[in-house]
Amino acid sequence: LRVAVLISGRGSNMAALIEAAADPDYPAEIGLVLSNRPDAAGLARAAEAGLATAVVDHRAYADRAAFEAALDARLVEAGIEFVCLAGFMRLLTDGFVERWRDRMINIHPSLLPSFPGLHTHERAIAAGVKLHGCTVHFVRTEMDSGPIIAQAAVPVAPGDTPDTLGARVLKAEHGLYPLALALVAGGLVEVRGDVTTVIEGLP
Numbered sequence: 745l746r747v748a749v750l751i752s753g754r755g756s757n758m759a760a761l762i763e764a765a766a767d768p769d770y771p772a773e774i775g776l777v778l779s780n781r782p783d784a785a786g787l788a789r790a791a792e793a794g795l796a797t798a799v800v801d802h803r804a805y806a807d808r809a810a811f812e813a814a815l816d817a818r819l820v821e822a823g824i825e826f827v828c829l830a831g832f833m834r835l836l837t838d839g840f841v842e843r844w845r846d847r848m849i850n851i852h853p854s855l856l857p858s859f860p861g862l863h864t865h866e867r868a869i870a871a872g873v874k875l876h877g878c879t880v881h882f883v884r885t886e887m888d889s890g891p892i893i894a895q896a897a898v899p900v901a902p903g904d905t906p907d908t909l910g911a912r913v914l915k916a917e918h919g920l921y922p923l924a925l926a927l928v929a930g931g932l933v934e935v936r937g938d939v940t941t942v943i944e945g946l947p
């Protein structure tokens with residue numbers, strides 16, 4: 745499966761996917777790393793790994809539709825079949841989401857459906873939850889919603905700050921995203937309505 749990873753910043757999840765995909769037995773290959781921000785640190789990292797990179801700067805387009813048309817064109821041009829959002833900080837419209845329906849996944853730093861949106865670690869601490877974590881899900885129009893593919897939980901420790909908790913979650917993300925992509929790329933995930941079934945193969 746030929747995959748594009750879409751980023752806006754640091755790209756640590758992208759790096760985890762790159763590392764996993766370097767294994768010849770991994771069922772997906774990364775055909776493109778694309779950022780909407782020219783200064784995204786992840787771009788240099790991807791180039792170092794010898795991957796094709798692209799920038800589609802949203803500020804260069806009049807509206808979301810024009811930006812997304814350019815985005816889509818780059819993906820098609822690169823022969824991309826599947827999209828992984830990894831810290832990609834642009835909301836996507838219905839048109840783009842529908843076009844990539846069940847062919848686009850995202851990682852979110854909470855156990856969805858708890859804490860969609862930003863500042864998830866701060867909000868988890870404020871809510872007093874004792875388990876927090878991360879979710880990989882198919883993308884639907886509503887932000888941070890869509891059929892859940894896989895989740896990883898981490899404990900919230902007494903005295904955690906958003907930073908210490910966030911670091912624990914991020915470590916879990918780096919394990920979870922390559923696993924979730926492997927399940928989907930391996931054809932092991934079936935989408936039925938709002939939920940997925942993992943047919944087999946969860947370790």
Ligand code: GRF
Nearest residue numbers: 754755756757831851852853
């Ligand atoms: C991650 O926490 C991811 O879950 C969220 O944005 C952050 C991106 O970090 N969507 P990185 O760019 O992958 O390091």
